[in-house]
Amino acid sequence: MSAIRELYQQxxxxxxxxxxxxxxxxxATSKVEGFNPLCGDHYTVFVKMDGDVVADIGFTGxxxxxxxxxxxxxxxxxxxxxxxxxxxxxxxxxxxxRGELSPDQLGDGLSKLAAxxxxxxxxxxxxxxxxxxxxxxxxxxxxxxxxxxx
Amino acid sequence: MHTTTSNAEVDxxxxxxxxxxxxxxxxxxxxxxxxxxLVYFDNAATSQKPQVVIDAxxxxxxxxxxxxHRGVHYLSEQxxxxxxxxxxxxxxxxxxxxxxxxxxxxxTTEGINLVAYSYGRSHVAKGDEVLISAMEHHxxxxxxxxxxxxxxxxxxxxxxxxxxxxILDEYERLLTPRTKIVxxxxxxxxxxxxxxxxxxxxxxxxxxxxxxxxxxxAVPHMPVDVExxxxxxxxxxxxxxxxxxxxxxxxxxxxxxxxxxxxxGGGDMIKSxxxxxxxxxxxxxxxxxxxxxxxxxxxxxxxxxxxxxxxLAGVVSFExxxxxxxxxxxxxxxxxxxxxxxKEKAAVLSFVIDGIHPHDVGTILDDEGIAVRTGHHCAQPVxxxxxxxxxxxxxxxFYNTKEEIDVFIGALKKVREVxx
Numbered sequence: 001m002s003a004i005r006e007l008y009q010q011x012x013x014x015x016x017x018x019x020x021x022x023x024x025x026x027x028a029t030s031k032v033e034g035f036n037p038l039c040g041d042h043y044t045v046f047v048k049m050d051g052d053v054v055a056d057i058g059f060t061g062x063x064x065x066x067x068x069x070x071x072x073x074x075x076x077x078x079x080x081x082x083x084x085x086x087x088x089x090x091x092x093x094x095x096x097x098r099g100e101l102s103p104d105q106l107g108d109g110l111s112k113l114a115a116x117x118x119x120x121x122x123x124x125x126x127x128x129x130x131x132x133x134x135x136x137x138x139x140x141x142x143x144x145x146x147x148x149x150x
Numbered sequence: 151m152h153t154t155t156s157n158a159e160v161d162x163x164x165x166x167x168x169x170x171x172x173x174x175x176x177x178x179x180x181x182x183x184x185x186x187x188l189v190y191f192d193n194a195a196t197s198q199k200p201q202v203v204i205d206a207x208x209x210x211x212x213x214x215x216x217x218x219h220r221g222v223h224y225l226s227e228q229x230x231x232x233x234x235x236x237x238x239x240x241x242x243x244x245x246x247x248x249x250x251x252x253x254x255x256x257x258t259t260e261g262i263n264l265v266a267y268s269y270g271r272s273h274v275a276k277g278d279e280v281l282i283s284a285m286e287h288h289x290x291x292x293x294x295x296x297x298x299x300x301x302x303x304x305x306x307x308x309x310x311x312x313x314x315x316x317i318l319d320e321y322e323r324l325l326t327p328r329t330k331i332v333x334x335x336x337x338x339x340x341x342x343x344x345x346x347x348x349x350x351x352x353x354x355x356x357x358x359x360x361x362x363x364x365x366x367x368a369v370p371h372m373p374v375d376v377e378x379x380x381x382x383x384x385x386x387x388x389x390x391x392x393x394x395x396x397x398x399x400x401x402x403x404x405x406x407x408x409x410x411x412x413x414x415g416g417g418d419m420i421k422s423x424x425x426x427x428x429x430x431x432x433x434x435x436x437x438x439x440x441x442x443x444x445x446x447x448x449x450x451x452x453x454x455x456x457x458x459x460x461x462l463a464g465v466v467s468f469e470x471x472x473x474x475x476x477x478x479x480x481x482x483x484x485x486x487x488x489x490x491x492x493k494e495k496a497a498v499l500s501f502v503i504d505g506i507h508p509h510d511v512g513t514i515l516d517d518e519g520i521a522v523r524t525g526h527h528c529a530q531p532v533x534x535x536x537x538x539x540x541x542x543x544x545x546x547x548f549y550n551t552k553e554e555i556d557v558f559i560g561a562l563k564k565v566r567e568v569x570x
Contacts (some may be wrong), residue, residue, distance in 0.1 A: 003517070019570075037507075041509070064507035064508075065507060068507075
């Protein structure tokens with residue numbers, strides 16, 4: 001498979017066309033905007049916490065296929081996880097898209113992330129893939145109302 | 151059937167043949183990217199450099215390097231003479247009346263900042279207005295915004311229509327006794343619109359308002375004559391006109407420049423300095439504090455000579471043909487919409503494709519060896535005006551070819567194929 005087909009594989013195209021949890025959440029515990037100033041990608045991530053657990057998560061906004069699919073996959077994986085678990089998953093994802101972790105090294109239940117391994121061949125797109133994740137991190141930590149990838 | 155070809159048509163064909171022959175002057179264009187021949191369609195971001203410009207840089211640093219305006223030794227005199235010769239070349243290139251009206255700056259952005267800082271701070275007060283258009287690059291928005299914020303002045307914006315043309319009636323309405331300066335883009339970097347600047351300048355002048363033009367996208371693609379335009383300030387960059395980065399020009403009318411306070415303080419901009427008082431140098435040196443980009447200026451001089459040899463009149467027609475061809479061919483792509491359909495348009499093709507983000511288009515084109523710009527092009531208000539987040543932009547130069555446009559169209563079809 002060519003690098004470009006690897007990048008735009010079916011899972012990513014599917015999540016881009018029909019993103020999961022693509023909506024705002026009323027009474028969210030935390031809501032943070034994420035920008036990629038370089039290309040204009042812009043998302044808002046909403047989380048509703050139940051104690052330390054992410055009871056609900058949603059996002060709105062627009063951006064490229066990679067950023068939107070990444071936000072969508074992230075939302076479906078993170079729902080029901082604790083803040084600490086979310087941090088570990090992000091760490092895995094971040095290493096994966098930078099080519100520091102191979103897809104088969106991903107932990108249990110994280111196989112959906114494997115679709116993003118192709119991003120590592122396109123350094124300019126790593127920021128697209130990680131935008132929603134950075135935004136989620138900020139939402140979980142609280143404090144910031146917006147983050148950028150720059 | 152019998153057709154006749156006029157002398158003018160034959161002449162134009164000859165020019166086109168000559169222009170096509172210039173591509174090999176640009177060594178970078180021989181590169182392969184991702185295993186494919188490079189198709190460089192990002193000329194509005196920066197142009198490629200002909201060998202003569204590269205050689206001028208090498209020659210300067212190999213044979214002439216020295217600081218200017220201060221040494222009595224041979225090299226310094228040589229470098230000073232060469233540097234001042236470039237100023238003369240630029241003067242003739244834009245047809246300025248006097249050589250001291252040509253100020254070396256780092257680029258268009260610095261030229262605009264110089265005017266906003268120096269002219270703006272001494273002429274704009276609380277309640278005054280600065281007038282710009284809705285299609286400005288951030289570099290012709292932010293310096294004025296900073297000025298207006300500091301002075302309690304107001305930044306007013308001339309609206310544009312759906313084709314990407316300035317609405318002249320609105321412009322007329324916005325010219326008031328409160329307007330202290332009009333700052334306009336000559337050619338839009340996103341929409342390609344060539345604004346009717348001559349008319350707009352004369353409209354402003356009827357109210358006694360000076361006009362600055364951001365000429366970054368105009369100078370490489372059409373003859374610019376500051377005297378004929380009757381503009382008060384004109385800023386442009388070397389790197390978009392086949393010269394090196396880090397050098398640019400601010401043209402300013404002498405009486406205006408003369409009355410303006412310095413922009414930066416330092417060496418070269420002074421006549422004498424004591425701790426009590428500094429006497430500023432004459433034009434143009436008053437605005438050129440510190441050692442300038444001398445090497446860059448040598449490259450700019452070579453670029454001006456090079457453009458002179460090619461002839462911008464032929465370039466205008468040639469690039470217009472490229473734009474016409476590309477505009478017709480992108481029709482083949484389902485769901486593609488061109489952003490910017492001004493009647494007078496430079497060779498810039500911005501577009502969006504339904505359901506596909508420009509960033510994804512850019513990555514797939516890059517995979518085919520094609521360099522385009524994707525994003526907001528440092529003109530976010532233009533994006534907002536058209537209700538989009540970003541565009542893909544192909545911008546052409548005279549060294550591009552119809553064959554490259556064919557490759558580009560093929561790659562756009564692949565975008566649909568890959569992204570569904």
